[in-house]
Amino acid sequence: MFESVCPIEVQYGDCGPANIVLLPNVGRWMDTAAEQYFQRRGLPQWNRIDELPGVVGAPQLEVQIRFVEPATHADTLHMHTRVEEWRHKVFVMTHRVMRGATLICEARETRAFCAFDSEGRLRAQAIPPSLRLRCE
Amino acid sequence: MFESVCPIEVQYGDCGPANIVLLPNVGRWMDTAAEQYFQRRGLPQWNRIDELPGVVGAPQLEVQIRFVEPATHADTLHMHTRVEEWRHKVFVMTHRVMRGATLICEARETRAFCAFDSEGRLRAQAIPPSLRLRCE
């Protein structure tokens, strides 16, 4: 199973008054890691994938995050990202954030490639088998 | 069961290129709503609660978010926040984000009041019964 590893240097501004990383910043890292996963399989950004005309992004439908150890300013972390499961219209990604051998947090998210329909509603699109093949 | 309701005007900068709210901003709203819940029970900010000396905040240990409908720029939302469960050292909060009668997203998070111990490690503190009583 392909795994993308994304380095993260924890910045001063990623941390709150207790000098530990705040959840919204972990959320930003997850977006970055999700995009990089596809780019490392040779795909362009989400809104320029040929097999997915009209797609504007891959928003999250569900997210679970479990924090195990706090991370702090100037930590060097690595985010390990996989697609655990491909379904018809959604895919399940997992992220494991490590500081060396220590697990900092783990996350699981369900995303869908979405496009606007003719009434302006955002709709999940079927995932093309060719795209799935490039990622497996 | 006490419920705190927190109004949210979705800002331009809360939305990404698809003009829907990005997850990290929902994470910020959850932090804001969690604090307001306690303030509406007459408590000061987390690091100034008398019964919790040394506490620096109430970081999240686990978070689950489920997105049901997208929210967009200029939407008026309301976030309904409750404590569903008090345990010895953690409490479980739920947030329901509504646009009128429409559920936008729902979240569940486990938080602990934390202080640094003598070795600089962040430790969950026992929740004082008097604090719990003020919230119920």
Next chain:
Amino acid sequence: MFESVCPIEVQYGDCGPANIVLLPNVGRWMDTAAEQYFQRRGLPQWNRIDELPGVVGAPQLEVQIRFVEPATHADTLHMHTRVEEWRHKVFVMTHRVMRGATLICEARETRAFCAFDSEGRLRAQAIPPSLRLRCE
């Protein structure tokens, strides 16, 4: 001269490890205050103003911020926002962030209502006199 006043409760997550507000969050407040200024003159969000068809927002061309006193978690602030100058295609906004009678920071920014041209380039639009009149 019309002035819009926007209350701000400084959140835990607005502050960094030194427990003072971080610049990017002041930047978010400026966006919020800029939008509210127009809404308090009876205008809808930037991308729905009748006189400005095709406009997608009012991005900043120049920003200056001067910090006078630090603001911290749980401070109650007020942001005082004005349009100091209307030019053909841009307007100059000022924001004064106050904690009671104490000036926390002041900012000055030049913004333009922008639309994409036929080649996909973002272009500043002339400001309709009727819109300017509603704000003065």
Next chain:
Amino acid sequence: MFESVCPIEVQYGDCGPANIVLLPNVGRWMDTAAEQYFQRRGLPQWNRIDELPGVVGAPQLEVQIRFVEPATHADTLHMHTRVEEWRHKVFVMTHRVMRGATLICEARETRAFCAFDSEGRLRAQAIPPSLRLRCE
């Protein structure tokens, strides 16, 4: 004059509804670039510099940003950071954000190394000549 160059991959979540980078994210990049500047001169994070005991960070006193061209999702940018001037208690940094040979934006900021005094007030500290020498 030493210049630090910091690569930036513009993320989906850095952009707003017009698909251009929002100011608060440029503010985050400036913080990151400011820290990296010192780290590339062999210094640790701001709160661990030997010559600066008690310092909690290097907050901004003044910031000016001028946007020249919009940047968008998936752009590769480079931020060129210098210290233009060292004064007794403050230093002036400039950042030039480039996409290839195109200037995207330029910024100028005044920062001070700050520590809390005995009354809990944040105070700018004199800049040690040895630290200045390592950066020049």
